[in-house]
Amino acid sequence: MTRHRIGVIGLGQRSARILVAMREIGWDFEVTGFVDDAPAGAPTLEAAGVALGRPHAFVEDLLASGPYDLVIVGSPNHLHLEHLKATLPAGYPILCEKPVVRTQAESLELARLLAARPQGAAPLFVGLVLRSAPIVRAVVERVDSGALGKLVSIDATEHLSPEHGAYIARNWRRRAMWGGSYLLDKTCHDFDMFNRLIGARAAKVASFGGQAIFSTSAPKATPTYDDGAPAYQAVGAGWQGASDPFQPDMDLADHQLALIEYANGVRLSFHSNSHAAMTERRWNIIGTQGQLTADLSKNRILFRPALSRGEAEEIDFGGLSAESHNGADHAMARDLLAALRGADAFRVTPWEGLEAGLTVMAVDQAMARGAMVDCRPMWAEYDAARRPHPAMA
Numbered sequence: 001m002t003r004h005r006i007g008v009i010g011l012g013q014r015s016a017r018i019l020v021a022m023r024e025i026g027w028d029f030e031v032t033g034f035v036d037d038a039p040a041g042a043p044t045l046e047a048a049g050v051a052l053g054r055p056h057a058f059v060e061d062l063l064a065s066g067p068y069d070l071v072i073v074g075s076p077n078h079l080h081l082e083h084l085k086a087t088l089p090a091g092y093p094i095l096c097e098k099p100v101v102r103t104q105a106e107s108l109e110l111a112r113l114l115a116a117r118p119q120g121a122a123p124l125f126v127g128l129v130l131r132s133a134p135i136v137r138a139v140v141e142r143v144d145s146g147a148l149g150k151l152v153s154i155d156a157t158e159h160l161s162p163e164h165g166a167y168i169a170r171n172w173r174r175r176a177m178w179g180g181s182y183l184l185d186k187t188c189h190d191f192d193m194f195n196r197l198i199g200a201r202a203a204k205v206a207s208f209g210g211q212a213i214f215s216t217s218a219p220k221a222t223p224t225y226d227d228g229a230p231a232y233q234a235v236g237a238g239w240q241g242a243s244d245p246f247q248p249d250m251d252l253a254d255h256q257l258a259l260i261e262y263a264n265g266v267r268l269s270f271h272s273n274s275h276a277a278m279t280e281r282r283w284n285i286i287g288t289q290g291q292l293t294a295d296l297s298k299n300r301i302l303f304r305p306a307l308s309r310g311e312a313e314e315i316d317f318g319g320l321s322a323e324s325h326n327g328a329d330h331a332m333a334r335d336l337l338a339a340l341r342g343a344d345a346f347r348v349t350p351w352e353g354l355e356a357g358l359t360v361m362a363v364d365q366a367m368a369r370g371a372m373v374d375c376r377p378m379w380a381e382y383d384a385a386r387r388p389h390p391a392m393a
């Protein structure tokens, strides 16, 4: 295999972690160029011995210096559509980080662009890394096998540590104009997997949430842990970052609850909080014949048939690591390489990436309106946008 040439737009922490995982699985590549005035991922790449490549001031310059075997779009969320619009016509395979876009209007625009592409156009991969995680693949297999019977209801959580929540509140993610929403940026992975496991689209959604932790009305004393260590500063805040997590311009929720009824009758509740003393990411999936609990923080599955008197079956996936999503980054790098070689299809399509985002956007709309949202008009617009049509002249 010849050495792959990689171009990067937005060389932040995420792009760097992906590149390091690619190197660690033995992928032979070089970053030949990047666009980023202040690459937040540079220290991670340097520590791993991956050279940064040549800086370019504009995306067009980067693309003109091709060819590339892969272009990574790892910019903040509000730039994804702009960067995809510039990059798709160049015809190189693209890995775009999630959420693939940030609003319903952007989702429709990207759907139209993708629908107008000719058959066989270079692939667009979306970095919904949970799809590649060994534990998540096992959950999909078990649910698809019918072992749980017909799915009835799911309760799911994501409770982030105070440091993680503070990072979001200090980073560009604190503003809707950059991040989209708290739920979109942080949990579109989970909602993508719920769509996949349930096999239907959200029909009705309700949601409550808001700012109760990182709000300017919070006490102003410098927060410390009970051992005196400073709180909320563990990770540098990066692009548009601030040191204090109590920013007056933060306009996103820091905790949010969602209720969804899917078109096939499955019902789901989701509880997220960005300042929890005990972190948790758990999907509790209950079917007519059995229950599966996926503890994504501990990387462990429990399964028990509904009418069993025996112990629950436990599968421990091990490999806990904060740096690589418990090994999922390496698994995604392998999936990406296999897809580029044509050996296997990538585990998620751009359509599924768009649909995960749209589901969360409907949930956010319900929170903003304080009313239940009927998702049917949104899906009708989306389906019209993705209907094949010739490229506009």
Ligand SMILES: NC(=O)c1ccc[n+]([C@@H]2O[C@H](COP(=O)([O-])OP(=O)(O)OC[C@H]3O[C@@H](n4cnc5c(N)ncnc54)[C@H](O)[C@@H]3O)[C@@H](O)[C@H]2O)c1
Pocket (backbone or CB within 6 Å): 009, 010, 011, 012, 013, 014, 015, 035, 036, 037, 038, 039, 040, 041, 074, 075, 076, 077, 079, 097, 098, 099, 127, 128, 129, 185, 237, 238, 239
């Ligand atoms: N799949 C995952 O699990 C996962 C995890 C973290 C982040 N992400 C996604 O990755 C993307 C980047 O997040 P991050 O955590 O690396 O953020 P980051 O702040 O570390 O990096 C963003 C980078 O984009 C650069 N940038 C800003 N404006 C730019 C422009 N106009 N052109 C080019 N570069 C520009 C910044 O200088 C910065 O280096 C986001 O979409 C985020 O949602 C995904």
